[in-house]
Amino acid sequence: MLLFAGIIQGVVLGVILALVTSGMVLVYRATGVINFAHGSLMALAMYAAYDVRRYGGVDPLLSWVAVAPLMGFIGWGVFRWIVRPIRDRHHLLVVQALLGLSFVIEAFLLMRYGADLRSVGNVFSGRVIRLMGVGVEMTRAVAFVVSLAGLGGLGLALKHSDWGRRLRAIAADEMAAELAGISVTGVEGQVWCVGVGILGLVGPLLAGVFKLTPDMGLRYTILALVVLIVGGGRTMAATVASGLLVGLSETLGLLYLPGSYGGLTPYALLAVVLMARPAVAARMVRQR
Amino acid sequence: MLLEARAIDAGYGKVPVLHGVALGVAAGECVAILGPNNAGKSTLLKVLSGLVGVWRGNLQFEGADITPDGPSERVRRGLIQVPEGRHVFPDLTVAENLIVGGLRLGSHRARRARLERVYDSFKPLYELRHRPAGMLSGGEQQLVAIARGLMAEPRVLMLDEPSLGLSPVAVDLVFGTLLGLKQESLTMIVVEQNVQFCFDLASRGYVLRQGRVVSQVEAMEHLTADALRQAYLG
Numbered sequence: 001m002l003l004f005a006g007i008i009q010g011v012v013l014g015v016i017l018a019l020v021t022s023g024m025v026l027v028y029r030a031t032g033v034i035n036f037a038h039g040s041l042m043a044l045a046m047y048a049a050y051d052v053r054r055y056g057g058v059d060p061l062l063s064w065v066a067v068a069p070l071m072g073f074i075g076w077g078v079f080r081w082i083v084r085p086i087r088d089r090h091h092l093l094v095v096q097a098l099l100g101l102s103f104v105i106e107a108f109l110l111m112r113y114g115a116d117l118r119s120v121g122n123v124f125s126g127r128v129i130r131l132m133g134v135g136v137e138m139t140r141a142v143a144f145v146v147s148l149a150g151l152g153g154l155g156l157a158l159k160h161s162d163w164g165r166r167l168r169a170i171a172a173d174e175m176a177a178e179l180a181g182i183s184v185t186g187v188e189g190q191v192w193c194v195g196v197g198i199l200g201l202v203g204p205l206l207a208g209v210f211k212l213t214p215d216m217g218l219r220y221t222i223l224a225l226v227v228l229i230v231g232g233g234r235t236m237a238a239t240v241a242s243g244l245l246v247g248l249s250e251t252l253g254l255l256y257l258p259g260s261y262g263g264l265t266p267y268a269l270l271a272v273v274l275m276a277r278p279a280v281a282a283r284m285v286r287q288r
Numbered sequence: 289m290l291l292e293a294r295a296i297d298a299g300y301g302k303v304p305v306l307h308g309v310a311l312g313v314a315a316g317e318c319v320a321i322l323g324p325n326n327a328g329k330s331t332l333l334k335v336l337s338g339l340v341g342v343w344r345g346n347l348q349f350e351g352a353d354i355t356p357d358g359p360s361e362r363v364r365r366g367l368i369q370v371p372e373g374r375h376v377f378p379d380l381t382v383a384e385n386l387i388v389g390g391l392r393l394g395s396h397r398a399r400r401a402r403l404e405r406v407y408d409s410f411k412p413l414y415e416l417r418h419r420p421a422g423m424l425s426g427g428e429q430q431l432v433a434i435a436r437g438l439m440a441e442p443r444v445l446m447l448d449e450p451s452l453g454l455s456p457v458a459v460d461l462v463f464g465t466l467l468g469l470k471q472e473s474l475t476m477i478v479v480e481q482n483v484q485f486c487f488d489l490a491s492r493g494y495v496l497r498q499g500r501v502v503s504q505v506e507a508m509e510h511l512t513a514d515a516l517r518q519a520y521l522g
Contacts, residue, residue: 162391169377169388176375179337181363181392181440 006255007248008134012144014247018240019147019202020220021227022154023195025239027075028228029171030191033083033094038224040102040217041078041196045071045203047109047212050120052204060122060204061142068200075196076189083192084185102217109214120207139208146205150198155236167191226270245269289348290315290475291336291367291444296345298335305331306499308345313444316473320480320490320508327496329479330372333446336477337369338362350443364392366443372452372479374433378422382413382432385421389436402439409468410435427458434465445469446477451485463489 024038035041045067052063082101086093124138131141158164166187169177178184210216223246231242246266253265289312299305305328313319321329334340336347338359346355349365357365377385386406390399407414413435416424421432430450437445450466451459459482466489470476480486486493486508493505 165380165384165388166391168380168384172377172379173375175339176371176377177388178339178359179363179369179371179375180388180436181360182388183358183360 002255003252004132005134006252008131008136010248010251011244012131012136012140012247013251014244015147015151015240016140016143016202016206016243017223017227017247018243019150019198021224021231021243022151022236022239023198024224024228025231025233025236026154026167026191027195028233030167031079031083031087031188033087033098034225034228035078035195036095036098036221037078037102037105037217038196038199039220039222040105041071041074042199042203042206042220043109043212043214043217044074044105045199046120046207046210047113048200049204049207050113050118050212053120060120060207061124063204064201067204068197071200071203072193072197076193078196079189079192084188102221106214106217109217113212113214115214118212120204120212122205122208125208137209139205143202143205143209147202150201151236151240158236163187163190223266226266229270230273289313290350291477292348293332293336294345294348296332296335296347297343298331298340299343300331300340304343304499306335309496309499309501311494311501313475313477315475317492318470318476318478318490320478320486320493320505321496322483322486322493322505323496326498328499329496330448331499332496333369333448333477333479336446337367339369363440366441367446368437368440368442368444369446370433370437370448370450372448374426374429376421376424376429376432376436379420381418382421382424383417385432385436386413386417386439389439392440399439402441406435406438409438410465425458427454427461430454430458430462431465434462438469442474444475444477446479448479449481450478451480451482459485 020042024035027033027035048067048070049060049063052058052066053060056063078101082097083094086097122139124142127138128135129138129141130136158167166177166182169180169182170184170187174184227239227242227246230245231238233239246269249265249269250263252262254262256262257265291313293309293311296306296309297304309328309332311319311332321332323329331340335342338357338361342355346353348354349362349367354362354365354367377388380388383403386403387399390402393399393402407417410431412428413431416428421429424432434447434450447466450462454462463485466476466478470489478486478490490508493508494501495503495505
C-alpha cells in the first residue's frame with residue numbers, strides 16, 4: 001500500500017516536472033540553448049503569485065491569467081536582449097549569462113522577500129483528494145491536471161499547428177527553414193515566450209505545493225536539466241516519460257532510503273543515464 | 289527583366305567572393321550559371337535568395353529594389369531557392385515538408401489546393417507522403433526539396449546543384465521533372481556541375497570564374513565544346 005501511494009505521488013510529481021521541463025525542451029530544440037535560468041524564472045513566477053495574492057487578493061488559481069503573459073514577455077526579452085546578442089560567440093558565454101541571470105533573480109528575491117520560507121495558499125489549501133484510494137493534496141492534484149492538459153496541448157500544437165511545424169522545421173534545419181520563408185529569429189522569440197510563459201501557468205499553482213525560498217531556483221533548474229537529459233530533449237513523449245521516471249525515483253527514494261538520501265535519487269538517475277548512454281549527452285552538447 | 293542583379297560585390301565575413309557580378313533573368317526563361325568549383329556560383333544564388341548579404345550593388349525583382357530584404361521577405365515575393373544538398377527536414381514527413389514549403393500561402397484552402405497540384409506532378413511523393421523525409425533515397429529527397437520549393441508558388445525557382453550526389457537514374461528523374469517545369473514556363477536559375485544537364489535544360493548561361501562573370505552564353509545550343517572547356521577549365 002505504501003508502495004502504491006508512493007507511485008501515485010511520484011506520477012503526480014513526474015507529470016508536473018514534465019510540464020516545467022517542457023518549456024526548457026522547447027527552447028533547447030528551437031534555439032539550441034539550455035536555459036540555465038529556467039528554475040529561477042519559475043521561482044520568479046511563484047513569488048509573483050505571492051505578490052498578486054498579497055496585494056491584489058487574487059487566488060493563485062486565477063493569477064496565472066496575469067503571471068503567464070508576464071513570464072512570456074520576460075522569456076521573449078531574455079532571448080531578445082541576452083541570448084540573441086551573444087549566442088554566436090563562444091557557447092559558454094550564453095551559459096554564463098543565463099546562470100548570471102539566475103543569480104540576479106535570486107538576489108532580487110532575497111532582497112525583496114527576505115530569506116523566510118513562504119507559501120501561497122489558494123481555495124483548495126488544506127483539502128485532500130483521494131486518487132485511487134491515495135490521499136493527495138488538492139492543489140497538487142489540480143497542478144497535475146493542469147500539467148497533463150498543458151503537455152497534451154503542447155504535443156498537439158507541435159504536431160498539428162503551423163507554429164509547431166515552423167518550430168520543428170527550424171529545429172531540423174535552420175537554413176532550409178529560412179529558405180521556406182520562415183523568419184527563424186521570429187519563431188525563436190515566440191518559443192522563448194511560450195517556454196518561459198509555461199512557468200507563469202504552473203508557477204502560481206506550485207506556489208501552493210512547494211515552499212518558497214529565494215534560492216530554490218537553481219534546484220529546479222537542475223531538476224529540469226535532469227529530466228531534459230534523461231529524456232534526450234527531443235520529443236514531448238520522451239520528456240513525459242523522463243519526468244515520470246524522475247518523479248518516481250524521487251518519491252520512492254524518499255520513501256525507502258534512510259534519512260534524506262532519497263532526495264539524491266534523481267541525480268543518481270542522471271549519473272546512471274550518463275554512464276549508460278554518454279553518446280546522448282555528447283550529441284546534445286555538439287548540436288549547433 | 290524579372291530579376292536583375294547589378295554590379296554585385298558580396299562575400300563571407302571579410303572574404304570577398306563576388307566582384308561586380310551582373311545578371312538578368314526574364315520571365316519564363318531558364319538560365320544556367322556555369323563555371324569551375326569555387327567560382328562563386330552557389331554564393332551568387334545565396335545572394336539572390338538573401339542568405340548572403342550584398343556589400344555593394346543592388347537587386348531588382350519585378351521592378352522593386354529587394355537588396356535590403358531578408359530571405360523570408362524574398363520568399364514572400366516568390367523568389368525561392370532549393371538549397372544544395374537537398375536539406376529536407378528529416379524528422380518531418382514528406383507531406384509536412386511540403387506544407388512547410390507552402391506556409392507563405394496564407395489560407396489552408398490555398399495550401400491544400402496547391403498540395404494537390406504538386407502531388408499531381410510528383411506522383412511518387414504522394415505514395416511516400418507519410419514517411420519521414422530523412423528515410424528517403426537521395427533522388428526522392430531531391431524531389432521533396434523541389435516540390436517544397438514549388439509549394440510556395442515561385443515566380444523564380446533557383447536550384448543549387450540539383451543532380452549532386454544522385455544516382456544516374458535519379459538524375460534522369462530530377463532532370464525530367466525540371467524539364468516539365470520549364471515547359472510550364474516557370475522561370476528558373478540553375479547552378480549545375482553536370483554539363484549535359486545544363487545544356488539540355490537552360491536556354492542561356494553565365495560563366496563565372498573567380499567571382500566575376502567572364503562570359504555570357506546567349507544560346508546554349510551554340511555553345512561549342514571548346515568554349516565549354518574554357519568556361520570550366522579557364
